[in-house]
Amino acid sequence: MTEPxxxxxxxxxxxxxxxxGIDWAFLRRNDRKGGTTLLxxxxxxxxxxxxxxxxxxxxxxxxxxxxxEHLLEAGDYLFTPPGIAQHGQAVDDTIVLMTTALPIExxxxxxxxxx
Numbered sequence: 001m002t003e004p005x006x007x008x009x010x011x012x013x014x015x016x017x018x019x020x021g022i023d024w025a026f027l028r029r030n031d032r033k034g035g036t037t038l039l040x041x042x043x044x045x046x047x048x049x050x051x052x053x054x055x056x057x058x059x060x061x062x063x064x065x066x067x068x069e070h071l072l073e074a075g076d077y078l079f080t081p082p083g084i085a086q087h088g089q090a091v092d093d094t095i096v097l098m099t100t101a102l103p104i105e106x107x108x109x110x111x112x113x114x115x
Contacts, residue, residue, distance in 0.1 A: 014040060021045030021090070034100040041065065041090035049087040051108070054101035056080045063094030072096075 007027045014023040021042035029035040034054065041047070041063070058067060058078045065072050068086040072078055080086060085107040 012038065017047075019045065019047055022047060030101065032101060033103045036097065036099045039094075039096045039098055041088075041094045041096075043090055043092050043094075045090045047088040049085050049107035050104045051083060051085050051106070052080060052100050052102070052104055053082055055082045056104075057099040059097045061095040061097055064091040065089065065094045065096060066091060 005028055012025045012027075014025050016022075017024050017039075022045050023040045025038040025040075027036040027038060038061075039047075043063075056079070058072070058080075060072045060074050060076045062074050064074075065088055067078055067080075067088045068084075070078055071091070
């Protein structure tokens with residue numbers, strides 16, 4: 001990217017994530033399918049366990065959300081290092097700004113010992 005990118009509030013387009021009560025709006029995408037995204041979660045909505053292979057930055061704009069063991073409120077920031085599995089659940093109607101270098105991946109499932 002060689003030019004500034006401006007996203008006006010009026011131009012934000014919310015799209016469903018496929019998870020009940022959670023929408024997202026892409027603000028900026030990078031060439032590795034990561035970028036900066038707004039997430040809008042209804043109270044009680046849960047984002048399933050997942051991994052950010054290059055880490056994740058979250059800033060809470062509005063509401064409260066539990067990310068793993070952390071309860072975040074408006075104005076809170078959380079950096080999660082690469083490779084850590086986590087899930088999230090909105091306590092209230094919540095909007096967060098999320099930045100990742102790479103897209104999320106499903107959390108690895110524990111291996112069940114074979115016979």
